[in-house]
Every structure is written in C-alpha cells, then in structure tokens.
Amino acid sequence: MTSASTPSLPGQLNPTPRLLLGPGPSDLHPRVVAAMTTPLLGHLDPQFLLLMSETQEMLRAVFQTRNELTLPISATGSGGMEACLVNLLEPGDRALICVAGYFGERMAEMARRCGAEVHVEQESWGKTFSPDRLREALRRVRPKVLGIVNAETSTGAWQDISFLGALCREFDALAVVDCVTSLGCTPVAIDTWQIDAAFSCSQKGLSCPPGLAPLTFGPRALEALYRRKSPVRSWYFDLTALRSYWGTERVYHHTAPITMIYALREGLRLVLEEGLEARFERHQRHARALRAGLEALGLRTLAEESCQLPQLHAVLLPDGVNDVQGRKRLLEEFGIEVGGGLGEYKGRVWRIGLMGYNSRTNCVFQVLAALEKVLIDCGVHCSRGSGVAAAEAFYASS
Amino acid sequence: MTSASTPSLPGQLNPTPRLLLGPGPSDLHPRVVAAMTTPLLGHLDPQFLLLMSETQEMLRAVFQTRNELTLPISATGSGGMEACLVNLLEPGDRALICVAGYFGERMAEMARRCGAEVHVEQESWGKTFSPDRLREALRRVRPKVLGIVNAETSTGAWQDISFLGALCREFDALAVVDCVTSLGCTPVAIDTWQIDAAFSCSQKGLSCPPGLAPLTFGPRALEALYRRKSPVRSWYFDLTALRSYWGTERVYHHTAPITMIYALREGLRLVLEEGLEARFERHQRHARALRAGLEALGLRTLAEESCQLPQLHAVLLPDGVNDVQGRKRLLEEFGIEVGGGLGEYKGRVWRIGLMGYNSRTNCVFQVLAALEKVLIDCGVHCSRGSGVAAAEAFYASS
Incomplete structure (x- = not known):
C-alpha cells in the first residue's frame, strides 16, 4: 500500500526486547x-x-x-x-x-x-x-x-x-x-x-x-x-x-x-580496555562452554572442529526440527534471535553467535536452555543430558 | 602517529555542547x-x-x-x-x-x-x-x-x-x-x-x-x-x-x-505530526525573522532574494571580518557552529542554517546576538541597529 496523503502515523517505537545471538547484529554494549x-x-x-x-x-x-x-x-x-x-x-x-x-x-x-x-x-x-x-x-x-x-x-x-x-x-x-x-x-x-x-x-x-x-x-x-x-x-x-x-x-x-x-x-x-588477548580468550572460553552444551544435546556443527569459530556456530538441525517454526519459538517464547541458514544450508542450520558483549555466561545458559526446550518439544532425543548442566560443568572445571 | 601496540586510551566522550546552525548536521530532536x-x-x-x-x-x-x-x-x-x-x-x-x-x-x-x-x-x-x-x-x-x-x-x-x-x-x-x-x-x-x-x-x-x-x-x-x-x-x-x-x-x-x-x-x-505545510511555514517564518536581523546588521546574502532558501542563508562577510577567526569565536565563545564557504566563496561567506528542529525562535536570537557581537568587535558598523531587536520586532508584528 502506498499513498501520497499523510498516513495514519505509526506509534512510538516499542519493540519487544531481544537477546541477539545470531550472526549479527549483536547486542549493543x-x-x-x-x-x-x-x-x-x-x-x-x-x-x-x-x-x-x-x-x-x-x-x-x-x-x-x-x-x-x-x-x-x-x-x-x-x-x-x-x-x-x-x-x-x-x-x-x-x-x-x-x-x-x-x-x-x-x-x-x-x-x-x-x-x-x-x-x-x-x-x-x-x-x-x-x-x-x-x-x-x-x-x-x-x-x-x-x-x-x-x-x-x-x-x-x-x-x-x-x-x-x-x-x-x-x-x-x-x-x-x-x-x-x-x-x-x-x-x-x-x-x-x-x-x-x-x-x-x-x-x-x-x-x-x-x-x-x-x-x-x-x-x-x-x-x-x-x-x-x-x-x-x-x-x-x-x-x-x-x-x-x-x-x-x-x-x-x-x-x-x-x-x-x-x-x-x-x-x-x-x-x-579489555585487551585483545583477554578478549579473544573470553570468546574461546564461552565458545567451549557452548560446545559442551551442544554436544550434550547431541548437536553437531557445520564446520569441522579444527576450523570452528568461537564467535559463531552453525548448528546442524536434527531431524524433526522445523527451521522456521523453531526459530519463531526461540524468538517469541524466549526472546532469543538465532540466525537461519544461507544458500544450500537454508533450513538446515541455526547460526548461534556469541560476539563481543554477548560472549558471556548468561548468553550461553539462555541459548542452551531455550534450545533444549525447543528440541525436546520437537521430539529430539537429547541423548547425553542437559546442555545447561554440561556448560555449568565446563565453567566449574575451567 | 601510528602504533601497533595498544595506545593510551582516549577518555570518555565529553564534547563541548554546540548549537549547530551551519549547513548540517543540525541538532537532533x-x-x-x-x-x-x-x-x-x-x-x-x-x-x-x-x-x-x-x-x-x-x-x-x-x-x-x-x-x-x-x-x-x-x-x-x-x-x-x-x-x-x-x-x-x-x-x-x-x-x-x-x-x-x-x-x-x-x-x-x-x-x-x-x-x-x-x-x-x-x-x-x-x-x-x-x-x-x-x-x-x-x-x-x-x-x-x-x-x-x-x-x-x-x-x-x-x-x-x-x-x-x-x-x-x-x-x-x-x-x-x-x-x-x-x-x-x-x-x-x-x-x-x-x-x-x-x-x-x-x-x-x-x-x-x-x-x-x-x-x-x-x-x-x-x-x-x-x-x-x-x-x-x-x-x-x-x-x-x-x-x-x-x-x-x-x-x-x-x-x-x-x-x-x-x-x-x-x-x-x-x-x-507537525504536518508538511505547517513545517514549511515554520521554516519561512523563522527565516524572515533571521533576514530582518541580518538586514539590520547590514548583511547581504549570496543568493538573490527571489531564490533564497529559508533553511540556509549564505551571508557575505563584510570587510574586516576574518572568516576563520570569526567562526572560531562563534564556536568557542557562543557555542554556535555556522558553516564556512565552499569553492570560490571560501573565506567569503558564512552559511547559517535553520533546519528542522533548529528552525525556532531561540536559534534566531542566539545566532543574531552572537553575530552582532563578533561583527562589532571586528569594527563593522552595524548601521541599522540591533539584529535581535529587528527579529523581535518581526515576531511581534507577525
């Protein structure tokens, strides 16, 4: 619909708060x-x-x-x-x-x-x-x-x-x-x-x-x-x-x-202020925690481990999980945005980013908890137990 | 100076407040x-x-x-x-x-x-x-x-x-x-x-x-x-x-x-919300007030009156006014930015903008008062009296 007359004006900006754990944008500090x-x-x-x-x-x-x-x-x-x-x-x-x-x-x-x-x-x-x-x-x-x-x-x-x-x-x-x-x-x-x-x-x-x-x-x-x-x-x-x-x-x-x-x-x-080395180390640390959780949930990533980025994981979707519906649930129920796949991986991966300010413990726990809930509801058998518990165990041991 | 090592970090953002009355950017609403x-x-x-x-x-x-x-x-x-x-x-x-x-x-x-x-x-x-x-x-x-x-x-x-x-x-x-x-x-x-x-x-x-x-x-x-x-x-x-x-x-x-x-x-x-017609009229009104003041100060603009924009006036500098020093005083003493000239008019005009949010009475008075002070200090004879008074008279009569 287009109109040259003054439209009825949209209201004040009031978006639902999101936690941006996709491939970017990431949350502002x-x-x-x-x-x-x-x-x-x-x-x-x-x-x-x-x-x-x-x-x-x-x-x-x-x-x-x-x-x-x-x-x-x-x-x-x-x-x-x-x-x-x-x-x-x-x-x-x-x-x-x-x-x-x-x-x-x-x-x-x-x-x-x-x-x-x-x-x-x-x-x-x-x-x-x-x-x-x-x-x-x-x-x-x-x-x-x-x-x-x-x-x-x-x-x-x-x-x-x-x-x-x-x-x-x-x-x-x-x-x-x-x-x-x-x-x-x-x-x-x-x-x-x-x-x-x-x-x-x-x-x-x-x-x-x-x-x-x-x-x-x-x-x-x-x-x-x-x-x-x-x-x-x-x-x-x-x-x-x-x-x-x-x-x-x-x-x-x-x-x-x-x-x-x-x-x-x-x-x-x-x-x-943080220092480059400390920042890179922080990204590695929270990525390891995320990976511990993903493994516990039986999830694999598109990239091989030897070349896996700490700030972005493209997680292969298990059978039974509908891409669009699943991301919609993450967004609407949990307020979490993850990215969908591009190109030949459209519909086949979710891209989870832990970047900059969002590379932190809270984000790891939140995304793992939400993922686990959505996967279980889709009938996915999370073989090795809780993702959150695995991440907690990682943090406790490191 | 360039360095690959971590530099001593600049401090928190703390610029001096300005009133932006140049050719843009103009102040944010x-x-x-x-x-x-x-x-x-x-x-x-x-x-x-x-x-x-x-x-x-x-x-x-x-x-x-x-x-x-x-x-x-x-x-x-x-x-x-x-x-x-x-x-x-x-x-x-x-x-x-x-x-x-x-x-x-x-x-x-x-x-x-x-x-x-x-x-x-x-x-x-x-x-x-x-x-x-x-x-x-x-x-x-x-x-x-x-x-x-x-x-x-x-x-x-x-x-x-x-x-x-x-x-x-x-x-x-x-x-x-x-x-x-x-x-x-x-x-x-x-x-x-x-x-x-x-x-x-x-x-x-x-x-x-x-x-x-x-x-x-x-x-x-x-x-x-x-x-x-x-x-x-x-x-x-x-x-x-x-x-x-x-x-x-x-x-x-x-x-x-x-x-x-x-x-x-x-x-x-x-x-x-304001409405296009009301907004254009507002720009015209404050431009007329500004022009009343500029005329009182004996100042002319580069463009002819028939094609003068209400939102931007390129004012020709009178003899005796140094462009760079004058703008520096406006900026440092009065916190007002006006624009210098471009191309062949570099050093010869100041560009005064009253745009959007800044098309308002306060801005007209502030810039005229500051201009008047700077011109008089440069020995310019402001023949017809005060610019602010002329703008006030315009507002009172309109």
Missing part, C-alpha cells in the same frame, strides 16, 4: 548506547576531528597495524567489501576469489561489478583453504588481488590467514581479507600477517550498531591505488578522497555519520 | 535521541521488517509520492547521490548536469565516474536555471538524465523544480534531483512535479544524525533501471537488489543500520 546520546558535533568541528583521529588510532590497535589508511567507511560491512575491491580492481584486472560460503560468493560478485576478470576457487561450504591449494591457484591465475574470508558468517568456519601475506607476495598479488565476523572476536594481525587490505563491520565483535565498516589499507594496496590507470569507479568509496578527509588535510568529502562514530569510538575503547 | 537508545532488533526480525515498512510509508508521505521504490540508502547524502546516478547511468549515456554550486559539481563528477558523457550547464554560484534555459540545453544535449540541485547547500539558493518533470518528458529525459537540503524544510512534491528520481539526507530537515540517504525512484526511472544493458556497477547501491530487500520479498542484501532507521522513523514521525 550499554556504554555504546550511552555514547550515542552525546550531543552532535559538526563534522568539521575541531573537537570532532580529534575524535576521528582517536577512533582511527584505536582501530589501528584493534587491526594490529600501523597502516596510516585505517578508517571506518560510512556504510555497513558490505560497503567495506565494495570499498576494498573498487579501489584495488580496474576493468580487466584478474581477481582470485576463494569461495567456501555465502560471503565469498558476495566478494566474487562485487569483483565482477568492478569489471575484474574473476577466477573463483571453490570449496565446499564450511571447509577452508590450505596454503598449498592457494599457492597452486595463485600460480595458475596470477591475479592482482586474492580475496578471502577470514570468518565465514554463513558457515562458522575460521580460515587461517596468517600465511596469506607472505604467500601473496611470492606472486605479487594483494591479499584482501573479509574480517567482518572476526574483528574483536578472534585475532586479526594485519601487519604480522602482511595482509594488504581488510574490512570489517561495527555490529558484531565491536558491539556497536550496524552502519560502519572499519577498513585498513597497507603500503602495497596504497601503491596499487595510486598506480591505477582509471579513476576509482565509485565517488563515495574513493579512498584517495577519503584519505584526504580522514588524513591530516581534512579535506571535506562527505558528512561523517557522527553518532555512529561516537558509537564506534566507545566500542573500540571497550575492546582495548 | 530530543525524541530522535531517545529513539536511538531503543534496544536493537535483528535486521530480519518480523518486528524490524514492520518498522522498515512504516519508515518507507512515512518517507513516501514526506517526499509526497506513491513511488513504491522509496527507501533510505545505508549511506550519507552523497551515497544517495551515487545511488541515483549509478543505477540510471551506463557507460556512454549522456547526462546533463546543472551546476550553480558545489553540489552540482559533485553530481557532475559522480556522473563521470559512472562512465557517462557529461555535459555541464554552468551558472554563476547562487543563481538558478530558468525553464527556457533548461529546455534549450535539453534540446542541444538530448541527455538520458538531467541532474539538478533543488537546494544548493553551498549557496543557499533555491532552484524551482516544479516544471522539471514535464519539461524532461518533452525530451524523454529523466529528472534527477538533489533534495539533500530541501526535504523536511521546503516543499518536495515528487509526484505533482513528475520528478523521476530524488535523494536526500537524514541530518538536515529531518533532525536525525547523518548516515542515511532517503531516495525515491518513479516509474520511468524504474523502467530505465530494468532496461539497463549492463549490471549496475555498484553492488552496494544496486537498487534492483535493494528493492527486493525493502520490498515484500525481503531478500537479504546487507544488514540495515538499525539504530539509524530507528532515528529516521522518529524524525519522520515528527515531520508528519
């Missing part, structure tokens, strides 16, 4: 909510410029990089992906994109939109790529850019990227990494691993609302950017201009999303 | 601030999907259109400009861009990035285009798209677009309008004026934070979109996909910036 109520500064106010610099400096710490070109793109995570690719790829450039899930496919599609000649290295969903396999593909394709997903949000699989920078250098390729689901949850060591370009989002490991895409470009990516033969096809994502805005020149480009920057700054402060 | 503290829903939660629909329906009312494809782009106003152009222009298409200020230039540059053959119709900054002149240009260029700015943020000039749709139809061109500074302040009657595509922002007339770009596409624009020979170059801004996400299919595209949508929904509720 209360301090992030408070930060967003801070009165606006103008986007060229000297005090705001200082906040921008502070935000960049903390982003560098979280990305573990000294890259000068480190900033939040004024768009969601997918905008960060587009910003990476559209700045590095020109029409006719070869791109090697590693696909083992939904977001690898997205990267391949975006690279095509950039006019690149895209070679897809395909793996089954939930699997990962070995250094040998990638070396072979690099040798065959000789791409300008190798794109890969560090934490595949559709499968919960962790792709090791620690070897990637060195490997890409052997073939003079740029390593571009999707860190949307990893940043703030699992290590992202841009400089140590010699990653040339990476992007992330605000609404998962950083416990902020969706709307910003942290991005970092290293020296080789920067060189490729300035060696382009054609202007960057996107004005909005053009990093040569964004660099002048976020750099010392402060040349106006677009109006920064001020409230979102406030949120990100607070989210980053929280990450660094 | 308090109800918008409250709306942003609402706990997150997931972006695929049925309750959030309903909020999306409500937001679209209110956006239609504010754009005065029945266009189904009416939605907020997940980017700032410039992202909305890019979304309009990248969806409508293919490489080699002719675009006629009308330039009489900074944002007309931006539109021309973006159209070039889309691969279009761009013809610029140039006018002096602060002037506007007549129907005859545009007819002549359309006849000469025969473009696919005519791009024009309804409210030029760099000059404060109002461009009449009421005739544009009919005129463009004579030449089978699409009328694309930048409504960034007009929506919520001055009339934007998309359907009556037969505008084919338009975009705006969240941080001016709608009193929300920057970060969203309301956009609307009419039937002819939609037809052009689906007749494209090549895929839209941008994945992020591809309206064929965004239409499926925001339409009844709800096909996941990217994670909507939930908190920003909460803010926009509340900003739109405020607009429609």
Whole structure:
C-alpha cells in the first residue's frame, strides 16, 4: 500500500526486547548506547576531528597495524567489501576469489561489478583453504588481488590467514581479507600477517550498531591505488578522497555519520580496555562452554572442529526440527534471535553467535536452555543430558 | 602517529555542547535521541521488517509520492547521490548536469565516474536555471538524465523544480534531483512535479544524525533501471537488489543500520505530526525573522532574494571580518557552529542554517546576538541597529 496523503502515523517505537545471538547484529554494549546520546558535533568541528583521529588510532590497535589508511567507511560491512575491491580492481584486472560460503560468493560478485576478470576457487561450504591449494591457484591465475574470508558468517568456519601475506607476495598479488565476523572476536594481525587490505563491520565483535565498516589499507594496496590507470569507479568509496578527509588535510568529502562514530569510538575503547588477548580468550572460553552444551544435546556443527569459530556456530538441525517454526519459538517464547541458514544450508542450520558483549555466561545458559526446550518439544532425543548442566560443568572445571 | 601496540586510551566522550546552525548536521530532536537508545532488533526480525515498512510509508508521505521504490540508502547524502546516478547511468549515456554550486559539481563528477558523457550547464554560484534555459540545453544535449540541485547547500539558493518533470518528458529525459537540503524544510512534491528520481539526507530537515540517504525512484526511472544493458556497477547501491530487500520479498542484501532507521522513523514521525505545510511555514517564518536581523546588521546574502532558501542563508562577510577567526569565536565563545564557504566563496561567506528542529525562535536570537557581537568587535558598523531587536520586532508584528 502506498499513498501520497499523510498516513495514519505509526506509534512510538516499542519493540519487544531481544537477546541477539545470531550472526549479527549483536547486542549493543550499554556504554555504546550511552555514547550515542552525546550531543552532535559538526563534522568539521575541531573537537570532532580529534575524535576521528582517536577512533582511527584505536582501530589501528584493534587491526594490529600501523597502516596510516585505517578508517571506518560510512556504510555497513558490505560497503567495506565494495570499498576494498573498487579501489584495488580496474576493468580487466584478474581477481582470485576463494569461495567456501555465502560471503565469498558476495566478494566474487562485487569483483565482477568492478569489471575484474574473476577466477573463483571453490570449496565446499564450511571447509577452508590450505596454503598449498592457494599457492597452486595463485600460480595458475596470477591475479592482482586474492580475496578471502577470514570468518565465514554463513558457515562458522575460521580460515587461517596468517600465511596469506607472505604467500601473496611470492606472486605479487594483494591479499584482501573479509574480517567482518572476526574483528574483536578472534585475532586479526594485519601487519604480522602482511595482509594488504581488510574490512570489517561495527555490529558484531565491536558491539556497536550496524552502519560502519572499519577498513585498513597497507603500503602495497596504497601503491596499487595510486598506480591505477582509471579513476576509482565509485565517488563515495574513493579512498584517495577519503584519505584526504580522514588524513591530516581534512579535506571535506562527505558528512561523517557522527553518532555512529561516537558509537564506534566507545566500542573500540571497550575492546582495548579489555585487551585483545583477554578478549579473544573470553570468546574461546564461552565458545567451549557452548560446545559442551551442544554436544550434550547431541548437536553437531557445520564446520569441522579444527576450523570452528568461537564467535559463531552453525548448528546442524536434527531431524524433526522445523527451521522456521523453531526459530519463531526461540524468538517469541524466549526472546532469543538465532540466525537461519544461507544458500544450500537454508533450513538446515541455526547460526548461534556469541560476539563481543554477548560472549558471556548468561548468553550461553539462555541459548542452551531455550534450545533444549525447543528440541525436546520437537521430539529430539537429547541423548547425553542437559546442555545447561554440561556448560555449568565446563565453567566449574575451567 | 601510528602504533601497533595498544595506545593510551582516549577518555570518555565529553564534547563541548554546540548549537549547530551551519549547513548540517543540525541538532537532533530530543525524541530522535531517545529513539536511538531503543534496544536493537535483528535486521530480519518480523518486528524490524514492520518498522522498515512504516519508515518507507512515512518517507513516501514526506517526499509526497506513491513511488513504491522509496527507501533510505545505508549511506550519507552523497551515497544517495551515487545511488541515483549509478543505477540510471551506463557507460556512454549522456547526462546533463546543472551546476550553480558545489553540489552540482559533485553530481557532475559522480556522473563521470559512472562512465557517462557529461555535459555541464554552468551558472554563476547562487543563481538558478530558468525553464527556457533548461529546455534549450535539453534540446542541444538530448541527455538520458538531467541532474539538478533543488537546494544548493553551498549557496543557499533555491532552484524551482516544479516544471522539471514535464519539461524532461518533452525530451524523454529523466529528472534527477538533489533534495539533500530541501526535504523536511521546503516543499518536495515528487509526484505533482513528475520528478523521476530524488535523494536526500537524514541530518538536515529531518533532525536525525547523518548516515542515511532517503531516495525515491518513479516509474520511468524504474523502467530505465530494468532496461539497463549492463549490471549496475555498484553492488552496494544496486537498487534492483535493494528493492527486493525493502520490498515484500525481503531478500537479504546487507544488514540495515538499525539504530539509524530507528532515528529516521522518529524524525519522520515528527515531520508528519507537525504536518508538511505547517513545517514549511515554520521554516519561512523563522527565516524572515533571521533576514530582518541580518538586514539590520547590514548583511547581504549570496543568493538573490527571489531564490533564497529559508533553511540556509549564505551571508557575505563584510570587510574586516576574518572568516576563520570569526567562526572560531562563534564556536568557542557562543557555542554556535555556522558553516564556512565552499569553492570560490571560501573565506567569503558564512552559511547559517535553520533546519528542522533548529528552525525556532531561540536559534534566531542566539545566532543574531552572537553575530552582532563578533561583527562589532571586528569594527563593522552595524548601521541599522540591533539584529535581535529587528527579529523581535518581526515576531511581534507577525
């Protein structure tokens, strides 16, 4: 229904409270909510410029990089992906994109939109790529850019990227990494691993609302950017201009999303107050508790244990559980959101996220209790007893 | 300074309160601030999907259109400009861009990035285009798209677009309008004026934070979109996909910036509660009060009176007033932000905005009092007496 006349107005916002334990967004940290109520500064106010610099400096710490070109793109995570690719790829450039899930496919599609000649290295969903396999593909394709997903949000699989920078250098390729689901949850060591370009989002490991895409470009990516033969096809994502805005020149480009920057700054402060190592350890700890519970309930995950992300588990649904009805019950009876499956796993997995602020004991217990109730009501035989009890036992013993 | 080690952390957010009377962002309405503290829903939660629909329906009312494809782009106003152009222009298409200020230039540059053959119709900054002149240009260029700015943020000039749709139809061109500074302040009657595509922002007339770009596409624009020979170059801004996400299919595209949508929904509720006509009248009223005060201070504006926007005045600086020092005093002594000039008017004008929530008596008095103090201290002879008194007299008599 559409109408040009004034509609009867919707009422005051009053959504039912949820616990967001899906693949993101994750719940906001209360301090992030408070930060967003801070009165606006103008986007060229000297005090705001200082906040921008502070935000960049903390982003560098979280990305573990000294890259000068480190900033939040004024768009969601997918905008960060587009910003990476559209700045590095020109029409006719070869791109090697590693696909083992939904977001690898997205990267391949975006690279095509950039006019690149895209070679897809395909793996089954939930699997990962070995250094040998990638070396072979690099040798065959000789791409300008190798794109890969560090934490595949559709499968919960962790792709090791620690070897990637060195490997890409052997073939003079740029390593571009999707860190949307990893940043703030699992290590992202841009400089140590010699990653040339990476992007992330605000609404998962950083416990902020969706709307910003942290991005970092290293020296080789920067060189490729300035060696382009054609202007960057996107004005909005053009990093040569964004660099002048976020750099010392402060040349106006677009109006920064001020409230979102406030949120990100607070989210980053929280990450660094906790400390990266402590934060990664916390994610591992609560993931182990969750897994103890899932095992007790007889549930398995899509990804193999060796590459299972701590912040996101894609749990295979047992026979007898209806995806849509089950998630509806979780949402309506328990106020818990988990994610459904994507692509070929639609209807076959539930994606449970314990990210950032939500990687904590209460969330583990709540989701296990609710899962157990729903499964038992569906007639699933939870062979090894209570999930909550198993998680409790884990916490007690660790 | 960059460092890969943990930096000493910046402190809690604590900016000095400002009154934002520049070209935007403008201050948030308090109800918008409250709306942003609402706990997150997931972006695929049925309750959030309903909020999306409500937001679209209110956006239609504010754009005065029945266009189904009416939605907020997940980017700032410039992202909305890019979304309009990248969806409508293919490489080699002719675009006629009308330039009489900074944002007309931006539109021309973006159209070039889309691969279009761009013809610029140039006018002096602060002037506007007549129907005859545009007819002549359309006849000469025969473009696919005519791009024009309804409210030029760099000059404060109002461009009449009421005739544009009919005129463009004579030449089978699409009328694309930048409504960034007009929506919520001055009339934007998309359907009556037969505008084919338009975009705006969240941080001016709608009193929300920057970060969203309301956009609307009419039937002819939609037809052009689906007749494209090549895929839209941008994945992020591809309206064929965004239409499926925001339409009844709800096909996941990217994670909507939930908190920003909460803010926009509340900003739109405020607009429609007030009523469009009452809101436009309010903007006119406080603009007249401001102008009475500016005249008393002997100040002139860049735009001619016949095309002066009520929501934004570019005031020419009198001799003896240093731009940067003067704005610094306004900011630091009075807590008031006004905008500096852009392009050839850098250092020569101050841009004073009375937009949305900030179009009110208090703001008029505050900015006139501060201006008067700064001008007198610079030795400017304010010939006709007090600006505040003149505004008071206007309010008393109207």
